[in-house]
Amino acid sequence: METISLRIEKTTTDTIIKFTANEVLISGSYQFNNIDEAKNSPLAQQLFHLPFVKQVYISANFIAVERFNIVEWSDVQEELKEQIEIYLNNPGVLVLEENEPQQKIPVEVYAESTPNPSVQKFVANKKLVETDFEFKDKEEAKNSPLATELFNFEYVKEVFISENYVSITKLETADWGEITVEVRSFIRQYIADGKTIASINAQQKKHTQTIEEATTNLDDVSKQIIDLLDQYVKPAVAADGGNIAFQSYDATTQTVNVILQGACSGCPSSTITLKNGIENMLKQLIPGKIGQVVAVNY
Template identity: 45%
Template sequence: MAELTAPAAPVSIYAEASPNPESMKFVLNTQFLSEGVSVDYPNLEAATNSPLAQELFNFDYVGRVFIAANFVTITKTTEHQWAHLIPELRSFLKSYVESGGPVFLVDPAAAQKAAQEVAASGSHSEEDQQTSQKIIDLLDNYVRPAVEQDGGNITFKSYQDGIVTVNLQGSCSGCPSATVTLKSGIENLLKRMVPEVKEVVAEGITI
């Protein structure tokens, strides 16, 4: 498959704060991925499919890169202030995208869809599989759009014995308010809409 490259055209970009003080969302007027698809790179080693993410990891203060439809969330690792980092990152992203630099080597959409289908089918019974699909639909339609607004993502991992396991990505990883959001928001929603759900736990929270 050909490299997925953002269109070489004038790019506007702005930085938007997230609930995680260590993460900043950079929103562009170009499309990296289709809606609902995103990729989380917790380190350089994980970014083999994204030349853009690899370039971002060359900045010594970049600790995590999350790429979604039209934005990139960058999580810093140092005590540097965002006021000093934003101009440099914004300038780099603008130049990289305008020059037609490759974003991905292979489209992540197919892999993400396949992973979700495997997660849903991994339940132990047909009833659990149906419950898993209900949960996936609720996460996709009600939870993910709100989480993306904050520069992150949530994906379904498994459902078993009333316990839902999700992955939190991007700015959600390490966010001080992630646990509160998970329990008071996401867990309450799923319990209300899917009576079989007893608890929601998350991977990807590093607080």
């Protein structure tokens, strides 16, 4: 049986790319706009777990994918092509008939650069955890088997685990060009083996309790700040492999204290993002109540 291979082809729309196969894949055409619509297509479901995938189109001899603007095709197209080829040669069914059993989706992980040169994001095509975990060292990671294993790599400095990705902060002495393949392969195999990512009792950094305490009995301005961060800021920083958490609001000084995690922590552009982005947004949407936004580094 001939191995299925794909050829990357640009389209007239910058956000859509085609992966054309060397043989007919399916009869008919199918368009999926979200993961719920893709319930009968294991491949489309797999692709929708990638945060940049907006739409999937499967036709006779090609698979087209539309992306959100959080990435450029040049950054992810080769790994996406490899992921689809692996699925097709598994072999994997593209679209199930109503009476066909659902196939097990193979685990894939792709690497994505972030604005922080010290941090790289490794995105899985399945859900990893229910909540975010940040580990600054191996001691903090004792209840996260995955993070503990990652700290065994001498170049791993910090680990941040979110819903479907792992952000790794490396030591300055390491180069991503030399270690990315090793880290990506390790994480993919770890997930494929069904090992525990983090236990229910995984301990967050000590400031977690501070955040929880600070978010009880909040004033109206603090509640507004949290809502705005959740709605406008968190999705954007998550796409870059990080997270932002509200810590406190001081009405006297009109200062908002936030915690940057993952790729956002220590990122050279974080100050610009805070001042030109988040601070300005909060000043405009909560006029007269915001003086400055300060990142609290732990």
